[in-house]
């Protein structure tokens with residue numbers, strides 16, 4: 001029998017029957033997109049779930065982030081992290097803005113808020129931090145810096161849907177937060193995304209910007225793009241929301257099973273957890289230290305031999321990508337080092353515990369430091 005391939009994630013799907021029932025109404029109305037009924041229902045549900053006053057839905061997270069930046073009329077430099085998916089930096093540059101890369105901290109891999117102020121110039125207009133792996137940034141410190149220097153803060157919260165810091169939903173930090181509902185994320189609308197924000201005066205601008213800048217049939221206010229979420233996406237979102245809590249609960253169990261099995265493996269650094277954060281357990285990153293006795297890439301090969309396919313999230317650093325080779329360089333030694341050592345292990349709700357055990361056994365046995 002061919003051994004089953006274990007990938008880093010597996011997209012969440014509702015039952016086939018549930019989805020069919022949800023989309024049935026579309027055949028009566030023939031209303032496929034442009035703010036249909038399912039779109040509006042999903043928006044209401046998400047408003048409650050995120051405790052957010054204003055939510056705009058998008059066809060994907062990337063265009064949501066591009067639109068967020070466009071809505072703020074920014075010019076100049078944006079301080080951001082290079083330890084992220086290419087989308088974050090691309091959204092900045094595609095808005096005609098200059099990315100200024102700030103280093104990350106070595107324990108939860110988010111932007112090092114203590115290094116932001118040194119990068120501020122008279123050209124700085126905004127900060128775009130990332131809640132990477134669902135690790136919530138130092139939002140308080142970032143807010144203080146932003147207030148002091150009159151900067152906008154737009155969070156790339158693509159990994160952090162449904163999370164809380166204390167009692168506050170992660171959607172409510174900064175001026176705008178972007179969530180991705182891509183197939184590989186903890187909650188998906190096939191492709192999809194959202195912006196959450198508090199400033200009601202932004203609603204019409206953001207809603208117009210995602211629909212060619214059109215206000216009404218006689219008025220086009222902005223040179224906008226097209227980034228609307230359609231009814232089939234919204235239907236998937238409504239179905240997946242019904243099962244999300246139980247799916248996160250299942251992830252949590254597996255997450256802590258991994259932690260238990262890897263706790264004593266020399267040279268394998270686990271993600272730091274904070275007790276005041278409610279996580280969504282979407283990723284399981286490990287960092288391979290020198291004392292492990294084998295490199296990250298060698299370990300990947302060993303796992304691949306057993307049909308296990310973890311991912312190098314995030315390698316290469318965005319600032320090291322070919323498309324950014326002519327951009328100004330910034331020194332981010334910690335981000336560079338982590339990008340060469342990090343490995344994201346498979347994690348999804350119906351991953352078998354015995355598979356996790358197998359993965360952890362391989363990791364244990366490959367580590368030279370553990371063969372005493």
Ligand SMILES: *Cc1c(COP(=O)(O)O)cnc(C)c1O
Pocket residue numbers: 060061062063084085087088130156158159180181182191192193
């Ligand atoms: C997934 C992701 C995005 C982009 O979201 P899409 O919905 O795929 O367009 C942006 N930033 C980060 C950090 C992501 O992981």
